[in-house]
Structure formats: structure tokens, C-alpha cells
Amino acid sequence: MNKTCILKIKAALVTTLIFNVTLLLPLDGESFANEQFSQIILKFKLPKSYDYSYDKNAQTLNLKLKNTNLDEVQPLDYYDESTIKRVILKQIDGNLDINITLKKPDLGYTIAALSDPFRIAIDIYDANYREIRDPVTKLPIEINPPSSYLDSNLNHSDDFVATSIPLPNPETAKNENLDQSPKYNLVQPLPEDFSAQMLKEMTAKIPEGPGKSWGEYPLYVYRLNLNAYKGREKPQGGVRRGNEDRYNASLRAAEFAESQYDYGHESRALFIFQHALNTDPRVFDDDAYYLWALAETQFGQGNISLAAAYFKSLTEKHPSSPLAEFAQIRMIDCDALSDESQQKNLELKEKLWQRLNLIHTRDDFEATALIEIRKSFHAPNAAMDSKSGLPVVSSENVMTLKSLIEKVENPRTKFLLSALSMAHYADINSSWSKENAEFAAKFFADYSKSNEKQVVDGIRDNLKIKLSQLMQKNLSENNFLETIRIYEDLPKSLQSIKKDPGIAWVIGESFRKAGNGEASIDFYQIAATGSDKDQVLKSHFWLASLSKFALKNSRQSLSKKRREEFYKLAKSSDQSLYSIYKDLPEDIKLKVSAEYKSYFEDTVLSRLALRSSALIVLESFENSSVTNTPSAANEVIPGGVTKTGDSFAGNVRLLSLLSKNFAELQMPAERRRALKLMRQLTPSEDAEDQEAEKTWTQDLVDLAEEMRLASNYLEAGKIYAETAGKSQNWDKRHEARYKAGLLLYRAGRHGEATQLLQEACNDGENIFYKNLACERLDQLKK
Secondary structure, eight states: OHHHHHHHHHHHSSSOOOGGHHSSOOOOOOOOOOEEEEEEEEEOOOOOOEEEEEEETTTTEEEETTTGGGGGGGGSSSOOOOTTTEEEEEEEEEEEEEEHHHHHHHHEEEEEEEEEEEEEEEEEEETOOOHHHHHHHTOOOOOOOOOOHHHHSSSSSOOOOOOOOOOOTTTTTGGGGOOOOOOOOOOOOOOOTTTHHHHHHHHHHHHHHSOOTTTGSOOTTTOOGGGGOOOOOOOOTSOOSSSSHHHHHHHHHHHHHHHHHTTTHHHHHHHHHHHHHOOOOOHHHHHHHHHHHHHHHHHHHTHHHHHHHHHHHHHHHHHTTHHHHHHHHHHHHHHSSHHHHHHHHOHHHHHHHHHHHOOOTOOOOOHHHHHHHHHHHHOTTTTTTTTTTOEEEOOHHHHHHHGGGGOOOHHHHHHHHHHHHHHTTTTTTTOOOOOHHHHHHHHHHEEEEEEHHHHHHOOOOOOHHHHHHHHHHHHHHTTTHHHHHHHHOOTTTGGGGSSSSHHHHHHHHHHHTTOOOOOOHHHHHHTTSOHHHHHEEEEEEHHHHHHHHHHHHTTTTSSSHHHHHHHHHHHHHHHHHHHHHHTSOHHHHHHHHHHTTTHHHHHTTTTTOOOHHHHHHHHHHHHHHHOOOOOOOOOOOOOOOOOSSSSSHHHHHHHHHHHHHHHHTOOOHHHHHHHHGGGOOOSSSOOHHHHHHHHHHHHHHHHHHHHHTTOOHHHHHHHHHHHHHHHSOTTTTHHHHHHHHHHHHHTTTTHHHHHHHHHHHHSSSOHHHHHHHHHHHEEEEE
């Protein structure tokens, strides 16, 4: 292959957007313009990030290059003054701002990034260009450029410069007298020896896969597989005349491009389509699918403006094709993407939403689904959920979306219809039912491993929050059974939400308060693994107390394995509870002990022998003054015992049982501390106090005897004396005074001892201890 042929092939392979302009315009041969074209190539050592915009009023193209210096854009020092009026460069914070003012309002532009090496191509052209056709045959007039002109204009680097070709003057075209003044053809002619084999070889060098921009588009914009809509329409112009060889070559290339497009190799398809377009564009007039695939590949490459023009051309050339409906949808996509800064503009969203309503889908479910999805995203008042990235649609919209799920074939469309519906159900303001739960179960089963992880996880998070708040609301309103129903109505695949410690806490509380404490244990175990210290502490409490209760009261109904589980659980949770509690700041300790005071005391009253609860109750008594003020009884404790409150009788009973708990737990020091708190209590003449007084006096006498046996005569004597002095109906108070006198005397408190013995000697109720006291006094006087 000679050098000239290679250069021609290189020029033909360059993906320059301006190649395709002729297809977008009416080929009627009646409108012509003075063609103008210029190109600026900016080469860089490394790829650059850039943005651009166009001010129509000022006819100024603004190009912003990031991390670029002035010396990197020397090609802008010289430009074509026939198309460019002025160029202004501004260096701002390491970025370069380029303003190119066009000379005429009828000039268009394209900007494309090329690689190997990286460069930015700025093409400026006559926006009103029309291909010249024979006025009689309506076929394109092909004129080969003079070889000297072609050779002088081919750029022998990798960059492409459009080739100038003399074109006929429209005024003399009918007489076939061609005006030899230079004109500029915007379509690069291909070498005649560009064979099918060469096309395949060069296609193989292009990377496979879809366009680079699909991953950058919003969630609802994705590649559409419309193979089902293939089918060639009857040529619009009747029997084709002209160069049938070129038409057939173009047709074969389009078929080859279609196969690459269907395989998902869009860059390859685009290259081959452009070859077909340059060979004979009539192929695209005859087949709507070729034109759709060409437009879609341009869209996938990020060439939004050019793609929009192709989609529009499809609606004009093939209005009866079902693909025209999809093209209208894509035109709306292009407008939505043309300026990302306007996507949140309510006025723009409303216009897009209104245009979607005007598309007639001819009962095509796929197109209908795409429209409904976009209406959800473009609805002017739609609230966007930050977690899932989806709009929250109304109940009416959900009915429409759900009705389409089983009628569409595109997996991505099915996913979005399902996700939008599920996002509505997961919204905190929507209702919840068993049917919703079943739909949610299927959604997560189908899409838990979806590529759209952020969407699915966002919906799942919202659903957890919704169910948690819904169940928490029922719990706060004492609708325990409703919370349990919501959980039990969830299919097994969704019941995994209990793995969330917060939700597990709510469900566990509901089961316990509904009277099914054993069922709540599994949920409290999960809640105890959470990060909320308050819930963790309370979960350990219920695990310990409920397990102990189950061991104590359900021994016969529990299997050996279950008993062992409860025993280990009670022991570990009991240890964890006090470990967490003792490390809390003092103010938090007071808050917890006050909030859970009744629960801690209940475990003491029911003799569950929990070390943590007993210690917390003991510390609470020691940190506050013990009073006889009555208070209302709280909840029924796990063992079924009801508290008597904080009266004398209630405190006596609690402290007495607390001492017995410590005795069972083999904690003698803590037992004595509990009994010492009895000394702060004073009985009254109330009937209830009279019954409790027996327990009070017996526990104090037991404590005094422990002190005596431990040779602590002073404390023993004081306890006997205090008990005798405070008692109201105790028949052994005279005996207590006598014993107190002896113990205090032995402790060296002779004055106090003599007074107590004198009181016992003066007492006529108990003759035995009266005589003993009097005798002891006589002995002391001697």
C-alpha cells in the first residue's frame, strides 16, 4: 500500500463530528451556503479536563482548561480570520480561560478530545451547509479534488485537517458548468480501494465495549436494546437510481456496523457507520434502525448535541417507525443533559415533563415505561431522596409503574420501575401493608447483587428507618401486637432487618411488653451488639433477667440445650451489664438507675439473684436518703410480683430481699451493707408498717448478732438500741435494750450502757429482762 493511500485511510478513520452534518439536513438541493471551515488543534503531553459553553448573543465560545498554562496553547497565536474575529486568553489560578469570538452568527462549532497523543480539536464551520445535489436526479454531485490541492492540505501528522474540494455553483449546476472557485466539502472522501477486508482489519484495532459516557449519565439514562424494532422500511424515493455500487457498499458497511452495535461495541460501530455515511448516506434514509444505532452510538460517546440532531432526523425521516418514539425520548434526554447546571431548574423540569406527556407511544410498553420513569425524575415538585438518588413518587404513579414491570423486557427498565415503586414504599410518609412487604421481598431478592448498589442500599436503609419508626411509634402507643404483626408479616428474606440492633431492640421490647419475654431474648441479643450504649445496657439487663426467669420458672419445659444456653446467657449478660454501668459517668448512672429503678428492683423482689441488679439497687439506696414516702407501684416484674412502692413496708421488703440475694450470690459484705440501710428506716402505727416491722426487727437483730459474733460490740449495741428505740409494736424491745446495754458497756460506753439498763429495769412489761437489768445495774454500782 503506497504512502498516499495510507494517508487517505488515516484521514478517513478520524472520528470528527463534523463528518455527519449532511445527514441531519434536508437533502432538497434548494438551499446552499458559502461553505466555511477551520480547525484548531491543541496538543498536550497529558490529558486535560475541560468545560465549554457558548454565548449566542456574544457569538463567543468559552473553553475552560484546568491546570493549563498559556505556553501550552501556542496554536491559538494564529487563527483563520475568515471564521474567528478574536481570541482572548486569561490565566486564572492555574487554569486557562479561552474566549473565541466567531466572525458570523451562522457559524457552528464542535469540540472533541482525541488521544495518542491527547489533543483537543476545535472545528468551526458553516452551520447552514447543504450538500449539493443534482437538481434533476437529486443525487449528490461528486467531484474529485485536484491531486495537488489534496496533497497540500493533508496533514501528515496524526491530526486530521478537512480536505478542500471544488464544488459546483448552484446557479450553473443545471447546465453542468461548474464554478471553479474554491469551495469546502465537510465530508472527507474515502479512497476508492478501501475494501471490506481493510475495514474489518481497522475495526479490530478499535477497543470493544459500550461508549465511555454511559457511566456518566444519570441513573435513568442508559443504553437501550431495541433489536425487536429492526426492519427495513420501503425506500422513500421509490426505486433507487445513481451509483448502486456505492449504495450497496454503504449497505454492507451499515450491516457490519449494526452487528458490532448489537454486540455492544459502540466505538467500532460508530467508525463503521461513519464509513457507511461517507460512502452513501441514502442507507440511513431507508432504515430507521441504522439511524437509531448511529445516533445512540454518538450519544454513548458523549456527543450530545450531534446525537440530538440525529434523533431529530430519525423522527423526520421515519415518523411511522416505532423507533421515532424512542428518538423523541432521547431528544428530551439530550436537552436534560445539555447543561447539567440546569437539571435542578424547576422551569426546565416542567418543560421536559410536559414534553414527555405529548409523546404518543402507540401502546408500546417499553416506550411507555421509559416515559413514566422520566416523568418521575422530571416532575417539577418531585422530592429527591439523598440515599437512593431516586425521586419519591406518589401512590398513583406507583400503580402505573408497577403495572409495567412485567410488560417490559429491558432489565434496566424493570429495575428502575421496581426501584421507584420500592422507594415509595420505603418513604416514611407512605402506608405499609403485607402486600408492600411481599413486593419488597421480591425486590431485594432480585436486586441485592445489582450493579446499582447505592440505589438498592439506599432503599434498604430508608426501609429500615421507616419500619423502625413505624414499630417505635406503635411501641410508644402501646400497640405491641401491631409491631409484632409488622415484623411477622415480613417474608423471611426481609426478616433479616432484625439484624439491625435498633430494629431488634424495638421488636424485642414489643414481644416482652406483650408478655412473651422468652421470644424477645433473641432480639435483645442482637440489640446488645449495637453502638447505642443506652440500648446495649438495657438489652443486657433484659437478657440476664429474662434468662434467669426462664431458668427459674420454665425448667420443665426447657430442653437441656436451651437451659445451658440460658444459663450462659444470664451469667455473661449479668457481668456485661454491671461492667458497662460502673464505667458510666455519674450523671448518666443516675439517669439510668432512675429510669430503670423499678426494673432493677423487680429482679431483687423476684429473687432472680442477678449480681448487677442487686449492686445497682444497693448503690442507689446508698447514694440517696431512704424515705418512707409512698410511691405508685410500677410494672409487674418477670416473676409476677407487684412492687409496694417506696413506703416503709416497701423499702423493708426490698432491702430484706436484697440481703437474701447477696447471701445467695455469696456476697456477705454487700449483704451487710443492705442490712445497714434498714437502720435508716422508722416504722409507724400503720397496719402495713406493723406487718413489715417484724421483718425489719428480725433483719436488724440478725445483723446485730453478726456484729457481736465478729466482736464488733459497739456496732452491735448501737443496732440493738436503735431498733428498740424506733420500734412501735415489737414485743422484744425490752430484751433489745438489755442486750444493747451489755454490749455498749463491753465496748466502753458505760454512760450509754447504764442508761439503757435503767430503761430496761424501769420497764414492767417484761419481768424477766426487767430483773436482769436491775441486777446488772446493782453489780455495776458495786
